[in-house]
Amino acid sequence: MAGIAGSDKPNIRQVADIAGVSHMTVSRVLNNYPNIRESTRTRVLEVIEELNYRPNSAARALASQRSRRIGVIVDSSSENGPASTLRSVELAARQAGYSVSSIALGSDVMSPQEALEHLTALGIDALCVIAPRSSSVSTLRTLAIGVPVLVIKADRDPTFLTVAVDQQQGTRLAVDHLASLGHRDVLHVAGPLDWLDARARERAFHSRARSWGIHERAIVIGDWTADFGYDFARTLTTLPDYTAMFVANDEMAFGVIHGLHENGFSVPRDISIVGFDDLAVSRHFLPPLTTVRQDFAALGERVVEALRAAVEGNEVPQRTAIPAELLVRQSTGPPRTT
Missing domain, CATH: 1.10.260.40 (lambda repressor-like DNA-binding domains)
Structure with missing residues (x-):
């Protein structure tokens, strides 16, 4: 035939x-x-x-019309945020009676289109995209997907559902904390700005800093790693004009503190440091790190709830924001006086 x-x-x-x-x-x-x-x-x-x-x-799955499977595309699953989000989605999905099939994107490994084709062949009911770069989301917009799509990002999206920890609110908490201590010159060490979370934190930092009258200065763009933070801090052979740093994730903050210590500077006496994520070791670092906590468990639950409702044809909010929490520890204090 x-x-x-x-x-x-x-x-x-x-x-x-x-x-x-x-x-x-x-x-x-x-x-x-x-x-x-x-x-x-x-x-x-x-x-x-x-x-x-x-x-x-x-x-x-056609007999039931549903596979009860969620496909997940993860951009850089080696980073803490994406990895923690994936674990939380897997747990929430299992509790809801769904399975998860995930694919990690990487340079020259698999394109978003290839990842989508692979997941579609598995018979997914819905697609979640974790910690995407803006380029990955742009590619997805050009594809015919055919199932509900949810992107983990803070901003509302004209095409996809979004769920995220509120990056802007978390950043405002960090800036407000430093400003309330008296800091008026703060450096932002950002993540890669093609990452939507890094961009959201960077924009929120500038907006909130201006509202406090904090001195505007060029940001430093990092790569999420402790090595970057360490290498940057080691270049500070004399105390800079700024008295605090808002660092876009805890790992870079750890590296910064290490590098400052190697150069003979004290945190927070000479420079205050605020991170973002609240890694499990953050409370045990020396000094214990002031940081913004992301509730990954709640994030996973909201993701699965939204996708499940979309699959079942129920009303779903276009954007869901989960509050962040500032945890004040010992890496922040008043600005130095000399």
Whole structure:
């Protein structure tokens, strides 16, 4: 039998049409349901063989119309934020009776389009994109996805659902804390600005700093790593004019404190440091780090709730923001007087 014109891969509905049965009957044959007439089963299997049809998870789920599977694309799963978010989504999905299939993007490993094609072949009901770069989101906008899509980012999106810890509010808490201590010259050490969270924190920092009359200065753009923070701090051979730093994540903040210590400077006596994330070790660092806590457990729950509602056709908020929390420890204090 000739293949189907205009289609690279036969699908379950084409099998059903040629066999003269419903797609649900094909699905039942594939899943070995007992109450199928033998002649029908034989006919369906013959068509499957003739078309060289290879069923995937989506086809097997057609009997229920849902696979109860969430696909997740993770941009840089080695970083703490994306990794913690993925774990929280997996846990919340399992508690809701869903499974999760995830793919990590990386340089020259897999494009967003290839990741989407792979997940779609697994038969996902919905797609979540974690810690995306703006370039990845732009690529997704050009693709026909066919299932509800949720992006972990702070801003409202015209195309996708969004859920995130409120990056702007968390940044405002950090700036307000430093300003309330008397700091009026603060350096922002940002993450890579192609990252949506880094960009959100950077914009919120400038906006809030201006409202306090904090001296405006060029930011330093980092790469999320402690090594970057350390290397940057080691360049400070004399005390800078600024008296505090708002560092875009805890790992870079650890490196900054280490580098300052190596140069003979004291935190917070000489420079106050605020991080972002609240890693498990942040409270045990010396000095214990003042930081902004992201509630990853709540984030995972809201993600799954939103996607589940979208799959079931229920009303879903276009944007869901989860409050951040400032944890004041011993890495911040009043500005130095000399």
